Amino acid sequence: xQTVTQSQPEMSxxxxxxxxxxxxxxxxxxxxxxxWYKQPPSxxxxxxxxxxxxxxxxxxxxRFSVNFQKAxxxxxxxxxxxxxxxxxxxxxxxxxxxGSNYKLTFGKGTLLTVNP
Amino acid sequence: xxxxxxxxxxxxxxxxxxxxxxxxxxxxxxxVYWYRQLPEEGLKFMVYLQKENIIDESGMPKERFSAEFPKxxxxxxxxQQVVRGDSAAYFCASSPDSLKTQYFGPGTRLTVx
Numbered sequence: 001x002q003t004v005t006q007s008q009p010e011m012s013x014x015x016x017x018x019x020x021x022x023x024x025x026x027x028x029x030x031x032x033x034x035x036w037y038k039q040p041p042s043x044x045x046x047x048x049x050x051x052x053x054x055x056x057x058x059x060x061x062x063r064f065s066v067n068f069q070k071a072x073x074x075x076x077x078x079x080x081x082x083x084x085x086x087x088x089x090x091x092x093x094x095x096x097x098x099g100s101n102y103k104l105t106f107g108k109g110t111l112l113t114v115n116p
Numbered sequence: 117x118x119x120x121x122x123x124x125x126x127x128x129x130x131x132x133x134x135x136x137x138x139x140x141x142x143x144x145x146x147x148v149y150w151y152r153q154l155p156e157e158g159l160k161f162m163v164y165l166q167k168e169n170i171i172d173e174s175g176m177p178k179e180r181f182s183a184e185f186p187k188x189x190x191x192x193x194x195x196q197q198v199v200r201g202d203s204a205a206y207f208c209a210s211s212p213d214s215l216k217t218q219y220f221g222p223g224t225r226l227t228v229x
Contacts, residue, residue: 004158037220045159045207045220091158102214103175104151106158 002027004094006107013082014115020067021077021110023092031097034068034075035104040088048090051075053097079112087114118143120210120221121190128227129198137193137224141210148191149218150183153205164214165191198228 003026013019025034036048051059051068058066063083067076079086092107121140129135141148146167151159162175165185173183180198185191195202205225209218 035217042222043205043225044222045209047217047219050217093158097215102147102149102164103161103172104149104159104209104218106160108156108158 002029002032002094002096002105004092004105004107006090006092006110008110009108010111010113012113012115013079015084016081018078018080019082019112021079021090021092021112023075023077023107025073025075025092025094027073027094027096029096029098033095033097034066035093035095036064036066036075036077037091037093037106038086038088039091039109040085045091049077082114084114084116087112120145120208120219122206122208122221122224124224125222126225126227128229130229131199132197135195135198135202135226135228137195137206137208137226139191139193139208139210139221141191141208142219145210145212145219147211147214148185149209149211150191150193151207151209153207153223155204159207162193195226198226200228202226203228 032053034051038046049061063080065078089109091109093104148165150162153159163183164172180196182194205223207223209220211218
């Protein structure tokens, strides 16, 4: 079974600075998807970014980018120019690319605090 | 395009009562997934449904929990005879097919007194 590990229960960053959240995963599959979801105090789960394992290029969405290291099974999220609205719980998630295996497996999350 | 809708947002039940949680997927999405988030935990998969079919319920507790997604209307997660350990946030997600990204609703926070 796949597992997702987020080793940082909490992180903090100064407004306008950059922060990196770590995620590692364990799988024997070669094709899969990785995601970062954000959960602000409203508790809504919001998709931040998605990476297909077969793509070597790291995904980017505005101020959010990932460092995907397939051999190391590492998938970190970098937030640049941090804003107060980025404060949230961030979850890393894995999903197989096999059509019959659609479950998202989540890590336990990293609570990000943004200091003004 | 409205997102995934869940209601109620908050539900309080006493032990032994029934809880019914509703999920309306995004327009055009026929695949629905339910996840549960216990305090201080990530989300855990419960069940995957398509219209009128349960595809995978491997994450559902064997007793008291059931789910449906009828031809018309929202998906329903039903918990009978609730216990304190059922207190959690229950999230619904939808996608147009099993390979596409799942988009989440705002969740229902169930509190069992």
